Amino acid sequence: MSPWMTIRPDNLTVDQCFTEAADLRAALPLYCAAPAELETLLASLPAAAAAFARAVGFAAKSQELLLLPGASGLAGALLGLGNQAPVPASFGALPHALPAGTFWRFAGDATLHETAVLGWGLGAYRYRHLKAAERAPAVLALPPGCEDALVTVRATWRVRDLINTPANLLGPAELAAAVLALGAEHGATCRVIEGSELSDGFPCLNAVGQGSPRAPRVAVLEWGEPGAPLVALCGKGVCFDTGGLDLKPSSAMLRMKKDMGGAAIAIGVAELLMRRRLPIRLLLLVGAVENSVSGASFRPMDVLRTRAGLTVEVGNTDAEGRLVLADLLTFAGEHDPALTIDFATLTGAARVALGPDLPALFANDDQLAEIVLQAGAITREHVWRLPLHMAYNSWLDSNVADLNNVSSKPMAGAIVAALFLQRFVKPGQRWLHLDIYAWNDATRPAHPEGGEAQAMRTVALAIQDGLAAAAGR
Numbered sequence: 001m002s003p004w005m006t007i008r009p010d011n012l013t014v015d016q017c018f019t020e021a022a023d024l025r026a027a028l029p030l031y032c033a034a035p036a037e038l039e040t041l042l043a044s045l046p047a048a049a050a051a052f053a054r055a056v057g058f059a060a061k062s063q064e065l066l067l068l069p070g071a072s073g074l075a076g077a078l079l080g081l082g083n084q085a086p087v088p089a090s091f092g093a094l095p096h097a098l099p100a101g102t103f104w105r106f107a108g109d110a111t112l113h114e115t116a117v118l119g120w121g122l123g124a125y126r127y128r129h130l131k132a133a134e135r136a137p138a139v140l141a142l143p144p145g146c147e148d149a150l151v152t153v154r155a156t157w158r159v160r161d162l163i164n165t166p167a168n169l170l171g172p173a174e175l176a177a178a179v180l181a182l183g184a185e186h187g188a189t190c191r192v193i194e195g196s197e198l199s200d201g202f203p204c205l206n207a208v209g210q211g212s213p214r215a216p217r218v219a220v221l222e223w224g225e226p227g228a229p230l231v232a233l234c235g236k237g238v239c240f241d242t243g244g245l246d247l248k249p250s251s252a253m254l255r256m257k258k259d260m261g262g263a264a265i266a267i268g269v270a271e272l273l274m275r276r277r278l279p280i281r282l283l284l285l286v287g288a289v290e291n292s293v294s295g296a297s298f299r300p301m302d303v304l305r306t307r308a309g310l311t312v313e314v315g316n317t318d319a320e321g322r323l324v325l326a327d328l329l330t331f332a333g334e335h336d337p338a339l340t341i342d343f344a345t346l347t348g349a350a351r352v353a354l355g356p357d358l359p360a361l362f363a364n365d366d367q368l369a370e371i372v373l374q375a376g377a378i379t380r381e382h383v384w385r386l387p388l389h390m391a392y393n394s395w396l397d398s399n400v401a402d403l404n405n406v407s408s409k410p411m412a413g414a415i416v417a418a419l420f421l422q423r424f425v426k427p428g429q430r431w432l433h434l435d436i437y438a439w440n441d442a443t444r445p446a447h448p449e450g451g452e453a454q455a456m457r458t459v460a461l462a463i464q465d466g467l468a469a470a471a472g473r
Contacts (some may be wrong), residue, residue, distance in 0.1 A: 012133055014154050017095060017124040018142050019182075027105035027141050029076040030094075032112060032294070033332045035060045035083060041108070046075075053078060063090060063445060065097055072248050074099065076107075083330060087380045091116045092123030096139035105141040113143040121153030124444040127164040131315070151275045156453045158182075160228060163438055165449025167240035167257040171214040172288035175260055179219035179286050182267060186274040188223035193194075202287070202327040204306040208320045209289030211244065211297030216289040218328070223274055224281035229339070231273070231280050232332035235266030236290040236321045236344035243315030244291050245299055257449055259321070261438025262343035263288065266436075268453050269343075272460040277397025280463070283335055287324040302309070303401045306460035307331060308424050313398040315406035321346050322405055322420045329424040339368070340425065340431045341459060342395040349413030350435040354384050361385045362418040368430055373463035376455075383434065383455055393419050 033041040038060045042050040049068045058066045062082025068075045077098065081090055098104065106116055117140070124137045134339035138264045142150065146334040162178060171388050184398060196216040199206045202218055209216025224230075238259040248256070263286040270284045298304065302314045304323065307330040312323065332340050361383040363369035367405045369385050376382040395407035395416055403423060407416045408471065418433050436454045443449045 004120045007428040012124070012126055012128050012137070014121065014124075014150070015053060016139070017121060017137050018140050018150065024105050024141055028074060028104045029107035030079060030104045031076065031107050032079045032081055032086075032109065032116075033060045033354075034081045041078075041196050049075060057404065063093055065094070067099075073163065073316055073442065074102070079448075084248040086112055086115055088115055088119030088122055089380075089444070089446040091119030091128055092444075093322045095120055095124035095140075096135070098138035100135040100138070101362075102138045103141070108408050114146050117142065117146040117149040118152055119446050121150065123448070125160055125448055127161065127450055129161070129165070148276070152272065152457060154252065155271040155275070155456065158161055158346040159264045159453035160451045160457060162260050162264040162267065163261050165257070167290075170257075170260075171239050171290060172209065172212075172217050172237070173214065174248050174278050175263060175286060175288040176217050176219035176265060179221050179284065182271055183223070185445060186271075187228045188221050188274070190219070190221045193218040193220065195454075196406055202307055202331070204304045204323045205287050205289060207298045207302070207304050208244075208291055208323050209470075211294045212290035212292035213294075214292075215285075218331075219284075219286040219288060221270065221284035221365055222282065223270075223284075225279070226281070228279050228281045228285060230335060230337040232283040232285065232335065232337040232340040233270055234325055234328040234332055234340065235263030235284075235286045236260070236324050236342070236346065237263030237286045238321055238324065238345075239288065239290050239321065241291045241318070242293050244320060245293060245297050245354065246317040247293065248318060255439060258439050259291075259345050260288070261436060261451065261454075262434075264451070265343045265434075265436065265438065265456050266341075268456040269460050269463075272456070273463060276460075276464060278464055283332060283337065285328045285332060287328050289320075289324060291320045306424070310403065311401040313401040313404045315398075315404045315408070319406045319417070322417055325421055326424045329382075329421060333424075333426040333429055337429065338436045339432070339463075341434070341454070342421065343436060345438050346435045347417050349416045349417075350386075351437055353386070353414060356384060356437045356439065356441060358384045359437070360414050362388055362415075362422075362433040362435070363431070364388060364422065364425070365430045368432060371466045372458060372462045374426075375465060376458045379457045379461055381455060381458045386418070388418055388422060389415055389457055390419075392416055396420055396423075402460060432459075 062079035
């Protein structure tokens with residue numbers, strides 16, 4: 001980060017939201033119940049607490065919260081779960097809805113603990129590196145057996161912090177440094193490709209970043225045991241996107257610090273895979289650039305050389321993310337991966353089609369796509385598959401180059417972008433592409449406004465539960 005920036009001493013951390021305290025006598029009990037279970041729960045409580053809950057009409061509706069009074073003040077709380085199966089969001093409002101700084105323990109069904117810890121941790125997050133904390137969250141005693149939930153919380157906070165950091169504090173150098181820092185935590189081999197090595201080996205990516213005084217680079221992380229199936233993760237890391245010479249209107253630039261969200265999520269997936277010690281080899285590639293405006297910027301109708309040897313006519317400089325990924329996908333393919341996955345805040349068309357909460361999934365393998373969809377159903381972090389409709393390939397034709405980076409037709413933008421990327425995936429190699437939003441427009445339980453690790457848990461679970469094995473068959 002920029003030399004002038006220091007993290008505030010009161011900055012919120014994951015460890016401030018949880019405790020592993022062995023003595024829970026000071027912890028307030030948090031009871032959870034669905035409507036059908038409410039009377040049984042109330043019958044087990046002290047008579048005064050049960051009478052109070054009945055008197056105020058507590059009905060155990062989803063996320064309904066009731067503080068229970070006691071002789072010394074606060075005696076506990078009731079949380080309603082509603083009639084649907086509990087999900088992390090069921091518990092996501094608690095850290096900031098319960099009184100600031102209070103200390104809690106879950107009382108009741110232990111099968112809910114992992115979901116509850118995950119929801120608590122996701123909901124506790126606030127980006128407070130540059131602003132005084134408004135209040136301290138409530139603190140939860142960690143139940144046993146929830147270590148993986150805490151790992152997921154830490155990875156999510158890392159992703160959110162990266163996306164939320166202003167672009168003047170997180171440029172290509174800082175994003176690449178985040179990869180190196182992650183690698184150092186896990187004993188991975190890391191390097192940064194820049195300068196002449198970048199312009200020679202990643203010419204298309206380099207062209208995107210050449211207009212900025214903050215030079216482009218590629219961060220490479222390698223981890224795992226030799227001989228294991230290789231999973232390659234590629235992340236679009238455009239630290240700020242002006243649109244280039246095809247300049248965005250100011251309203252469209254307001255959230256462009258999040259245009260490196262794909263890279264941040266790839267980093268988060270890599271963290272989960274390494275912390276879970278999965279039996280794979282991992283190749284993480286982050287293309288860190290800034291699409292800026294200067295006399296050195298690449299231009300509309302320029303023809304760019306790619307690492308794959310194909311030439312690309314620039315139909316629009318604001319379709320730069322696919323140019324970054326083109327060279328990354330080629331580099332990944334040279335390592336003969338069992339599976340390649342790329343993550344990118346790539347098209348507004350995907351948001352028009354699916355809205356902000358559903359990442360678009362493209363896949364050249366039906367079995368792998370189904371595994372991801374099933375993982376999304378488990379995590380409740382859904383994705384939606386869109387087709388690689390080959391008939392639209394001709395929309396990328398160019399009169400002067402092998403292909404254009406955009407279509408002249410104002411339709412199917414997300415599909416056309418995915419088809420462009422597919423040109424840089426070797427035939428026979430299994431590949432998934434996720435077109436994501438990486439942002440919450442407003443605060444909801446477990447999903448505070450700002451950067452979001454969309455599809456991170458889903459993809460990591462899919463790899464853990466079958467992608468690596470299926471890809472290596």
